[in-house]
Amino acid sequence: MTLALTHAHGDRITVAYEATGTELFAYVYRPEAAWEAPKPYLHPIRTLSGGLVTDYRPNDHRWHKGLQLTASHLSGQNLWGGNTYVHGEGYLRLPERVGSMAHVAFEDVHAHVDSAVIRERLTWHPYGGELWAEEERRIEARVDQESGSWSLTWTSAVTNRRAEPLRFGSPTTHGRPAAGYTGLFWRGPRAFRGGRVFTAEADGGDLMGSQAPWLAYVGEHDGRDGHATVVFEHAPSNDHTGEQGTHPAHWFVRSDPFAAVAPSWAFHEELVLEPGDTLARAYRVVVADGAWDRDQVAAHLAGHAW
Numbered sequence: 001m002t003l004a005l006t007h008a009h010g011d012r013i014t015v016a017y018e019a020t021g022t023e024l025f026a027y028v029y030r031p032e033a034a035w036e037a038p039k040p041y042l043h044p045i046r047t048l049s050g051g052l053v054t055d056y057r058p059n060d061h062r063w064h065k066g067l068q069l070t071a072s073h074l075s076g077q078n079l080w081g082g083n084t085y086v087h088g089e090g091y092l093r094l095p096e097r098v099g100s101m102a103h104v105a106f107e108d109v110h111a112h113v114d115s116a117v118i119r120e121r122l123t124w125h126p127y128g129g130e131l132w133a134e135e136e137r138r139i140e141a142r143v144d145q146e147s148g149s150w151s152l153t154w155t156s157a158v159t160n161r162r163a164e165p166l167r168f169g170s171p172t173t174h175g176r177p178a179a180g181y182t183g184l185f186w187r188g189p190r191a192f193r194g195g196r197v198f199t200a201e202a203d204g205g206d207l208m209g210s211q212a213p214w215l216a217y218v219g220e221h222d223g224r225d226g227h228a229t230v231v232f233e234h235a236p237s238n239d240h241t242g243e244q245g246t247h248p249a250h251w252f253v254r255s256d257p258f259a260a261v262a263p264s265w266a267f268h269e270e271l272v273l274e275p276g277d278t279l280a281r282a283y284r285v286v287v288a289d290g291a292w293d294r295d296q297v298a299a300h301l302a303g304h305a306w
Contacts, residue, residue, distance in 0.1 A: 003143065005111035013109060015116045015141050017150070022050045024141060024150060024287075027118055029103040033062075037081035039101035040122070041068035042139075047289045048148060051221050051228045055187045060258065064187035067285065069137075069156055072182040073169035073266070074099070077126040080182070087175035099126045101135070114143045124158070133166065134159050147300055149229075149288035154184060159278045168271040168279075170252075170264060178208050180267030181252040181260075184283050186232070188259025192219030195255050198294055209250050209267055214301060217253075217261055218291045227291035234263045235282035235306050282306070 029040040043066025045054040054066035063081025072080035083091035108119040124133035171179035199212035214233040250267035
């Protein structure tokens with residue numbers, strides 16, 4: 001069950017599962033359209049059998065690209081892409097607020113038997129190009145053949161390089177209800193619209209803004225038979241403690257009109273990062289063939305503790 005890694009320098013890194021020849025994901029780090037807030041992303045992401053579980057530049061939100069770390073409201077700037085939400089005015093086209101995240105260098109890129117690792121340094125910038133933050137990112141893929149799944153562990157450490165605080169927010173912190181999206185964000189394929197969403201405590205219903213250690217999304221494929229399950233888990237250490245006290249993560253989740261999940265780091269209130277301080281986050285995404293239920297998800301995660 002060896003993983004094979006291919007690096008097209010200046011463009012992307014792909015990781016494939018040699019047992020089936022499936023490309024599990026591509027990590028794309030080349031610059032893209034400025035209006036879409038350029039940043040690295042993962043797309044396509046597939047199950048071990050080849051089922052697609054991400055979307056790319058959908059016509060409703062061109063800046064949604066697979067799985068990416070992003071910031072919708074950051075000290076007045078938009079590193080999310082597209083229009084910017086302004087309280088009382090709605091979404092406005094404000095290109096002077098659209099920033100970017102830039103690849104600097106890879107510290108490590110390797111594959112070994114059932115795992116692959118990408119370690120990267122990035123910088124965060126407002127529209128004017130100044131240095132606002134430096135990030136150290138690590139992405140590890142690991143195959144679990146017995147369960148028919150593989151996992152992606154994403155860790156990021158973002159250090160404020162400004163002389164003033166960085167304020168992480170969201171449309172909800174700026175006045176729009178139930179729009180706390182920011183942080184690690186997944187956009188599912190069109191076929192996943194109306195999929196089943198559940199956590200350890202709740203099944204279906206309105207999970208927007210709720211808290212739980214993990215959240216699962218089950219969707220049915222177009223073009224091929226069967227389902228896929230994508231599980232999002234945040235590390236216990238993600239409950240940030242700072243000057244404003246504890247800052248627990250809340251789930252941004254939609255199954256209609258499209259599939260989207262983000263363990264938001266600024267759903268109900270802003271997160272303030274002081275100059276020189278580092279915001280550390282760790283997430284795990286499990287990509288599985290088939291429609292898992294709550295017991296299957298819980299058992300799998302229990303066997304793969306942080």
